[in-house]
Amino acid sequence: MVKAITDGVVIFSGTANGYGGVIAIRHIINDGVYIAVYGHLKPSSLVKNNTSVSRDQSIGILGAGNTSETDGERKHLHFALHRGQELNLKGYVNNQKDLKNWLDPLSLIFTE
Numbered sequence: 001m002v003k004a005i006t007d008g009v010v011i012f013s014g015t016a017n018g019y020g021g022v023i024a025i026r027h028i029i030n031d032g033v034y035i036a037v038y039g040h041l042k043p044s045s046l047v048k049n050n051t052s053v054s055r056d057q058s059i060g061i062l063g064a065g066n067t068s069e070t071d072g073e074r075k076h077l078h079f080a081l082h083r084g085q086e087l088n089l090k091g092y093v094n095n096q097k098d099l100k101n102w103l104d105p106l107s108l109i110f111t112e
Contacts, residue, residue, distance in 0.1 A: 001058045001060075001061055002038055002041060002058070002059055002060050002061060002062065002077060003055075003056045003057060003058055003059065004025060004027075004036075004053045004054065004055060004056065004057050004059050005027065005036055005055065005105075006027050006029060006055045007027065007028075007052075007053065007054050007055055008025040008026050008027035008028070008036070008052075008053055009025065009026050009050065009051070009052050009053070010023060010024070010025050010047050010048065010049050010050060010051045010052075010053060010059075011024050011025065011026050011035065011049070011050075011087055012024035012049065012087055012089070013046045013047060013048055013049045013051075014043065014046070014049075015043050015068075016039075016089050017071065018039070018071055018089075019037075019039035019040055019041075019070075019071055019078060019089070020039070020040055020041070020043070020063050020067070020068055020069045020070040020071040020072075020073070021039070021040065021041035021042050021043035021045070021046055021060065021063050021069055021070075022037060022038065022039040022040075022041065022078075022089065023037075023038050023041060023046050023047060023059055023060055024036065024037050024038075024087055024089065025038070025053060025059070026085070032083065033083070033084060033085055034081055034082065034083055034084075034103070035081070035082045035084070035085075035086070035087060035088065036079070036080070036081050036082075037078070037079070037080040037081075037082070037088075037089060038059060038060065038077065038078070038079055039077070039078035039079075039080075040062060040063050040069070040070040040071070040073055040075070040076060040077060040078050041059075041060040041061065041062060041063050041069070041077075042060060042061050042062065042063040042064070042069050043063075043069060045060040045061040046059065046060045047059045047060065062075055062076070062077060063075065079105065080102060081102070081103045081104075081105045082101050082102055082103070083101040083102075083103060084101055088101075
């Protein structure tokens with residue numbers, strides 16, 4: 001079972017190349033807007049688009065490895081956090097410039 005990191009609203013729930021099943025949730029964290037992407041999930045288990053979710057609420061389950069549920073990948077959660085309102089489902093980028101608004105999730109938890 002995959003759970004939401006905090007309260008938010010589902011802005012995408014479906015399938016996408018590179019992920020199989022994927023859900024994107026708009027969260028407000030420390031007064032900032034972030035989009036969390038949770039990938040490689042079983043499409044039929046996903047919370048529906050435009051649903052409000054709460055922290056620790058189940059939003060889906062991991063898809064079966066090496067199937068269309070995970071876009072052929074091994075069974076694992078792909079989690080990414082992007083600053084801003086824009087839905088961005090890029091799982092991987094080729095240069096530093098494209099990483100500008102992607103965050104290390106731990107940086108929101110452990111700040112010095």
